[in-house]
Structure formats: structure tokens, C-alpha cells
Amino acid sequence: MNLDEIRLVREKWMTWKNIKPLREALAELEEIETECIFEDTVEITSKQTVDVKKIEKVAKEMMPWRKGPFDLFGLFIDTEWQSFFKYNLLEPHFNLRGKRVADVGCNNGYYMFRMLKHEPELLVGFDPSALYKTQFDFINNFVKSDIKYELLGVEHLPFYEHKFDTVFCLGVLYHRSDPVGMIKDLAKGIEKGGELFLDTFIIDGDDDICLSPEKTYSKIPNIYFVPTIKVLKNWCERAGFINIEVLDIISTTEDEQRSTPWIQGQSLENFLDSQDSTKTVEGYPAPKRAYIKAERK
Numbered sequence: 001m002n003l004d005e006i007r008l009v010r011e012k013w014m015t016w017k018n019i020k021p022l023r024e025a026l027a028e029l030e031e032i033e034t035e036c037i038f039e040d041t042v043e044i045t046s047k048q049t050v051d052v053k054k055i056e057k058v059a060k061e062m063m064p065w066r067k068g069p070f071d072l073f074g075l076f077i078d079t080e081w082q083s084f085f086k087y088n089l090l091e092p093h094f095n096l097r098g099k100r101v102a103d104v105g106c107n108n109g110y111y112m113f114r115m116l117k118h119e120p121e122l123l124v125g126f127d128p129s130a131l132y133k134t135q136f137d138f139i140n141n142f143v144k145s146d147i148k149y150e151l152l153g154v155e156h157l158p159f160y161e162h163k164f165d166t167v168f169c170l171g172v173l174y175h176r177s178d179p180v181g182m183i184k185d186l187a188k189g190i191e192k193g194g195e196l197f198l199d200t201f202i203i204d205g206d207d208d209i210c211l212s213p214e215k216t217y218s219k220i221p222n223i224y225f226v227p228t229i230k231v232l233k234n235w236c237e238r239a240g241f242i243n244i245e246v247l248d249i250i251s252t253t254e255d256e257q258r259s260t261p262w263i264q265g266q267s268l269e270n271f272l273d274s275q276d277s278t279k280t281v282e283g284y285p286a287p288k289r290a291y292i293k294a295e296r297k
């Protein structure tokens, strides 16, 4: 199948029985003139009188809300992740003005909304989740940006219509069973001399080794490889990147990730050993992430 055929198939995901009612609720939202503030909280305000109860009902139907937070006309969507921790760590390291930018694994688009003030030439989000695309469309209904959201995955980047100057791929690598293949796919989507920003779980140590969780890691089922920094750099070099820079290494805390009424479920506090927070419930080292920047060779 070519990309247009894949897009057509995925458009039909919007008619799934859990997504269709959300799309219908979206279509019924009234037109509102808005102003947006893209700070730690992506905030939408209006001088008009807004039916916030109606907006709250639609937003609640779209739970769980993982990435954010958002404030819609005074309705605070307190997402599981305080995503500004990650965004604010990365922002001093990029300049997106006039660039073609992709956020691969963009979730509901929180980072892309924040990137708007950099005035990129083009901003494209890739994420094969019908729910997260619906959350994006809900927020963008008020933001009215021309961000493009593709229901495509990282595996489609090599076949995309054009390459990008800057690609973000945050929190995706550990979900892939072929991490080097994934970084190669990213490389194929980036112009020579372009840049990649990536973060992933890592383990401490200087050896050429990876943790490969038996079943779950931090109660997450689809985590395949957690490398040392040395291995992560090696993967990037093998995939076609140079000048690999470690921007930061951070242990996840409950300030950044915690359960809120907007996810109705467990979060970091339930994923760590209750007697020893340096370990996950499975006995592995607690989540620690490396943030890297690399140049396409």
C-alpha cells in the first residue's frame, strides 16, 4: 500500500465505535473566536461567552489525557504528564524558524502547539492513534493552527512526501522491537545536516548492554530495550547520525508524571517498588531518560 492508501484506511478508524461519538461531539462544537497562550499550560481564552460545561463533557469523553496540561476557557485539563518538563528541557537547544519540523509520536500535539511560536515553515505530527488525533482535533478546533496531523507511524517516515529539517521523536524508541531500524527510519526522513531530538529510557553503566524486560517495565507491557548511553549513541551512529550530544539525563519524578482525575488510572506512584523508589515494581532500575540531539550525516 502507498501512503495515500494507508491514509484512506486509517481515516476509517474515525468510525470505530469508541471514536465515532467523539467525532460527532467535535463536529457539534460551536465556532468560538479565541486567543491562545502557549506557555507551560496551553491556554485558550475567549471574549465570547463559552458553554464550558459542554466543552468539559466532550473533553471527559476523550479521556485518558496523557500529555499537557491545557486550559480551555477556565477548564483545566490536568494531564498525567506535566509535559512542560520535557519541552522546557529541549527548547533552549532548538531553533525552528522557517524549518520543516516533524514530531513523531506526537500524541495530542502538546509539544507542537508549543512549537508554533517558533514559526516553523511546516509542522507535521505523526501518531497512529485515533484517540490522540481526536484530542488534537479538539484542541486545534480552538487553536485553529495549520499543524498537519498524520495517522502514520515512524515506519512511514522513509516514504513520506518530503524530508524534514528537524525531527522530534520523544518517548517512542523503547516501544519499538527494532530500535536501530526505527532510528534508521528517522534518518531517512531527515535532510542531510538536519537534526534529531530523541528521548528514551536508559540504564546506568558504561558497557555495551541493554536491559530487555521479561514482560513489563514499570508496568508498561510494550517496552523492549533500555540501553546504556553508550549503546544509544552506537545505535544512532549505526543509523546514520553524527555529533550525538546528550542534553540531559533525568529520573522521572511524581512532579512530572502522576495520576490525575483526567486519566482515571495508575501512574508512576504505582509503578515503583513501594519500599524502594529506585526500583520499578519488577525490580528493574526506576525510569531514567536520556535526551539527545544528533545530526543527520
Ligand SMILES: C[S@@+](CC[C@H](N)C(=O)[O-])C[C@H]1O[C@@H](n2cnc3c(N)ncnc32)[C@H](O)[C@@H]1O
Binding pocket: 067, 083, 104, 105, 106, 107, 108, 126, 127, 128, 129, 132, 152, 153, 154, 155, 169, 170, 171, 172
Ligand atoms: C509514550 S508516548 C510519548 C508521547 C510524546 N512524544 C511524549 O514524549 O510525551 C508514545 C506515543 O507514540 C505513539 N505511537 C505508537 N505507535 C507509534 C508508531 N508506530 N510511530 C509513531 N508513534 C507511535 C503513541 O500513540 C503515543 O502517542
